[in-house]
Amino acid sequence: MALTTPARPRATRTATRRRFAQAGVLVGLLIGAVFAAGPVLWMLSSSFKSNTQIFELPPRLITDTFSLDAYISIFTNPETVRFFINSYVVAGAVTILTLLVAIQAAYAFSRFEFRGKRIVNVIIVSVQAVPPITLLIPYFGLMVGLGLYNTYPGLIFTYMVFTLPYAIIMMTGYFNTLPRELDEAVRVDGAGSFTALWRVLVPISIPGIVSVGIYTFMIAWNEFLFALTLTRTIDMRTVPIGIQLLMGQHSYEWNQIMAMSILGSIPVLVLFLFFQRFFISGLTAGSVKS
């Protein structure tokens, strides 16, 4: 509610009422902040505690001893390090491949009129609504059949199905904001569409490409269900599965589980912090605004 303030406060009553409203808004915001950020703060605090301190009564956010043991054991365990390597490899490859494919598709949508455009568009939009669980069973059969079960390519191709539709929609929206004359001019000079796209359009679309890339990376980095089902051996597992395994194996070494959770969230947190503005406008443009 935009509370418009009168130009001249008529009397102290208005001022008092305003102060009350202000206090109310602040109290609301503070309660909300505890609800939103309290659990996250507790996660961070627990990752620096010993396991006995985590459940000691009364609980303390900051203890006298500040220990990095949990982080050290994550970093010195080759198994957990491997989870991170796998996640970076898979998410990185998915990001690059998705961008390559999505940029070309978005170019076709943004700059060409062709028969079947609407149908292809509807397919791409509706793909986003297909439940992962529906695809899981045939994927399992497909990946085993193609020899891609428990391999990087198996996971990478799988994730592309979930990242592509959105990447294409966001990228098309971005291309549509750029004047056609830019790339048309090159084509008039006799260059092919391919050159127009990669030499002219792509270099000026870097901001859009970066935000689509971040979104794609986040999806791949966070995915759980397919990582659980399409990999089998411990050396192929990604971070989210690693967190689950840690919980199962080390019978509740909570400080390690929390340290792993923090480390596993850092890439996404950092990306989000740097590109927040970008990301939110891109996200809302793709899904909410038309």
Added chain:
Amino acid sequence: MTMRTLTPPDTELIVTGRPASRRTRQLRKAGEAYVFLSPTLILLFVLMIVPIVMVIGYSFQDNVILNKSPDLVGADNYVAILTDPGFWKATGNTLFFTLTSVAAHLVLGLSFALLLNSRLIGAVPRAIFRGLYVLPWLFTVAVIAVLWRMLLAPNGIVNFLLNTNIEWLASPQLALGTVTFINIWAGYPFFMVSLLAGLQGIPSDLYEAATVDGASPVQRFWNVTVPQLRPIIVSLVLLDLIWTSQQFALIWLTTGGGPIDVTEMLSTFTYKLAFAKYDFSMASTSAVLVLAMSMIVAVLYVRHQKARD
């Protein structure tokens, strides 16, 4: 999402001095467009169309995947699933979980967006609070699940603060409400961020006009804010219905569908049929039914978007 295009200048005319016939030009354009679309179309065909056909095929057969020569059994699997009380229990749980989550996401997201948009706070506190409120959105479901398992442990901080000793995730009465609560915590920021963007896009003269007409803040909310945000709200609700009803990891990592089947969702029910009982035919049947339900919402979403364009 309409793809707005302008008619390009006739490059043929410029290059050769002769206008190309419309037909050749269109054919070439279409051909070229499909060259650029081909990687996408191949991927979607192999990894979307083929699997959907496969899973529908599986649902009419017996002993798929594990057996080299499955038998056609017609609609038997559908009869078996639709008469399975477990399937209906999972459907009921999914409905409760989804509807409660989406309603709470909307209420919380809108409340926080309104608070953050209030003119009574300065720019700096607003930025700080916005950063804090977005936090739950930035953690993956696996992290959110283990975090809340720790917070909700019998000797954990939640029980300490409430002065209780409750097994939140193991209680038959409370487990479903508890996983729903966790999902509410995890999902409201998407609504908040989108609605905040929507609020900032409402022209202020609408509010000024309403104030001149003597509307109270409450009336301004119901008669200006809500109608202006309606299209965004409908989009968000439909998207969230699709996403929440498909939630798997959160349930799997907190309760696993238990105790017994108190928090079993359609996603975990289907998963267990396939990868715990190895009954891939039944699992496929359940998966096809889940697909049909999602598609109903998807059709509504696409129609809503079309209407907005």
